[in-house]
Amino acid sequence: MDWSIQEIARHAGTTSRALRHYGDIGLLAPSRIGSNGYRYYDEQALVKLQRILLLRDLGLGLPAIAGVLTASTEPVAALGTHLDWLRRERDRLARQIAAVEETLKALKGGEQLMAEKMFDGFDHTQYQEEVEERWGKEAYATSDAWWRSMSDAEKAKWQERVSALGSDWAAAAESGIAPDSDGAQTLAERHVQWLSSIPGTPGAVKEYVTGLGDMYVADERFAANYGGVAGAEFVRDALAVYADRHL
Amino acid sequence: MDWSIQEIARHAGTTSRALRHYGDIGLLAPSRIGSNGYRYYDEQALVKLQRILLLRDLGLGLPAIAGVLTASTEPVAALGTHLDWLRRERDRLARQIAAVEETLKALKGGEQLMAEKMFDGFDHTQYQEEVEERWGKEAYATSDAWWRSMSDAEKAKWQERVSALGSDWAAAAESGIAPDSDGAQTLAERHVQWLSSIPGTPGAVKEYVTGLGDMYVADERFAANYGGVAGAEFVRDALAVYADRHL
DNA sequence: GATAAAGGTTTACGCTGCGTCAAGGTCAAG
DNA sequence: CTTGACCTTGACGCAGCGTAAACCTTTATC
Structure with a gap:
């Protein structure tokens, strides 16, 4: 049979x-x-x-x-493990869908929406003088050209990354961990990597990084991105430790 | 540079x-x-x-x-298409998660839950005589051994398939389409494939399939699975057409 | 008994997006 | 000159089969 x-x-x-x-x-x-x-x-x-x-x-x-x-x-164990993986996948997809939707919305909405929110509040024209004074005209021009070449979708995504970093910093600062703790240093590394991805900037240079940290504290327009002055101080300290150790 | x-x-x-x-x-x-x-x-x-x-x-x-x-x-077009795909994937994952959860629940719940719902109401012991009379003792023994060898999870999944088929039939019958329409014939094919997957049965044999169709109409215990006698008649007619064309 | 239609076999590339050796040049530093 | 860091070009691996390619067997038909 x-x-x-x-x-x-x-x-x-x-x-x-x-x-x-x-x-x-x-x-x-x-x-x-x-x-x-x-x-x-x-x-x-x-x-x-x-x-x-x-x-x-x-x-x-x-x-x-x-x-x-x-x-x-055990079937139960295998399915349990599998279920975890499925749920993670679902969550990942949900986040990706949200990101694409936002990007599409931005794309359809027009361009000028983004212009003000550039660099998460770091408007190019608004801060132009400051940047030029600190890092030279060339740096500003390069950075500006880079930003202008991005599409709305890309700008939107960039915004997302920036604000994610900012809120992670704020959360870390509020959690009370030390600036030289692993968690804070991981954020510092992300921060430096992010900085390095902006063309026209010095990138992972010790003086640049620590200088920025000071600026975040001194200027509340920047501090706002990291949960206020207290958050900015935390960022500054963590960056200083990181720069000292790695740059 | x-x-x-x-x-x-x-x-x-x-x-x-x-x-x-x-x-x-x-x-x-x-x-x-x-x-x-x-x-x-x-x-x-x-x-x-x-x-x-x-x-x-x-x-x-x-x-x-x-x-x-x-x-x-166009970026908008590309992202739009992509978004559709993402959503379909998400839905598929959601369904799979639900299926796994149900299976796990059944697995943990114990075995006897399934015993009565076998074959979607087609309890082995309950219908034993009928099956033996119609298809011989061997067929019954084979089919029974097959069912007993399945785990709860498998039984649950089987149930799912059976009830899905039943409700699809009921929906088709209610929608008013003809038994020889494409939609109905697609269901008939699924039905025959399902029948063929039960060991010990004749499978895709013309007389067997048409005979079952008659049985569904004659016996309201079966008819109930397809939305009542009217639904069963629809199933019978669709199966007859299918058997005539393909078996 | 020849022939054609089904169906069977093994072998092996294709798909997605790189990670990960393998084997070996290049270059700045000590 | 030697490390060590970084570079190069292959090429396999992954998940799960789909899909030819090239070639037998069995079955049905004339």
């Missing part, structure tokens, strides 16, 4: 190719192989195949399925 | 490997290649790279990004 590969494939709602694949990876061997090389499957194999397909429908990977089938893994 | 591959990679927050990859696929070429073969990137390249990374962060595929960069695709 057995079936050919096509027959069992139709029975179970899959393809002969998949069955050969399962055979290749040792997940489900034919119950019998004819002298002509044909694969034949019996009822036991069909039952096993249905278990495989069921678990696969739930999204489990073939190795995980193999674990369950050989009883080397 | 240009950077080495590592430098620009750190600037932009990616890896040198990715940059080589982008070069290989023609997405972003180095602005200059030294006599030693080293890749160098200038500011224009950095800007382009940042656009690439931004779009990639939104989940766009590299080919789609290439389309946007070469201005052969």
Whole structure:
């Protein structure tokens, strides 16, 4: 009482190719192989195949399925792990959808929306003098050209990154951890990397970084981005430690 | 004013490997290649790279990004298409999560829950005589062994499929479409495939399929699964047409 | 008994986006 | 001259099969 590969494939709602694949990876061997090389499957194999397909429908990977089938893994454990992964994936997708929606909205809304929010409040024209004075005209021109070349979508995304960094700093400052703690230093590293990604700036240069830290504290327009003066002080201290250690 | 591959990679927050990859696929070429073969990137390249990374962060595929960069695709269109895909993926994940959760619940809940709901109301012991009479003792024994060998999770999944099929039939019947319409015939095919997946049954045999159709109408315990007698009649007619055409 | 239609076999590339060796040049520093 | 850091070009690996390619077997038909 057995079936050919096509027959069992139709029975179970899959393809002969998949069955050969399962055979290749040792997940489900034919119950019998004819002298002509044909694969034949019996009822036991069909039952096993249905278990495989069921678990696969739930999204489990073939190795995980193999674990369950050989009883080397508890089904509950395997599905539990899998469920965690599914939920993380769902959350990731949800965030990505939100980001794309925002980007699209910005794209359709027009350009000038972004102009004021540049660099998260760091308007190019508004701060032009300051930047030129501190870092030279060249730096400003380069940075400006860079910003202008970005599309709205890119500007929006940039904004997102900037504000994410800002709120992370604010949260860290409020949590009461030390500026030289691992958590704060991780943020400092992100901050420096972010700075380095702006063309026309000195990037990861000690004086530049510490100088900026001072500026954040001194100028409340900047401080606002990090949860006020207290937050800015935290940022400054963390950056100073980081610069001292790595730059 | 240009950077080495590592430098620009750190600037932009990616890896040198990715940059080589982008070069290989023609997405972003180095602005200059030294006599030693080293890749160098200038500011224009950095800007382009940042656009690439931004779009990639939104989940766009590299080919789609290439389309946007070469201005052969509207960013709004590309992101719109992408958004649709993201949403479908999210929905698929949500359904899968629900399925896994249900399966887990069933697994943890114990075994006897399923025993009565077998075959969506088609309890083995309850209908044993009927099955034996119609299809012989062997068929029943085979089918029974098959069912018993399944885990709760598998039984649950099976239930799900059965009830999905039933409600699809009921909906089709109520929608007023003809039994020989494409929609109904698609369901008939699913139905036959489902039947074929039960070991010990004749499977896709004309007499078996049409006979079952008659049984669904004659026995209201079965008819209930398809939205009552009217639904069962619809199923019977659709199956008859299908059997006539394909079996 | 010849022939054609189904169905079977193995072998192997393709897809996504790089990570990760492998094997070996280049370059600045000690 | 030697390290060590950084660069190069291949090329495999991953998940799960889809999809030819090239070639037998079995089955149905004439």
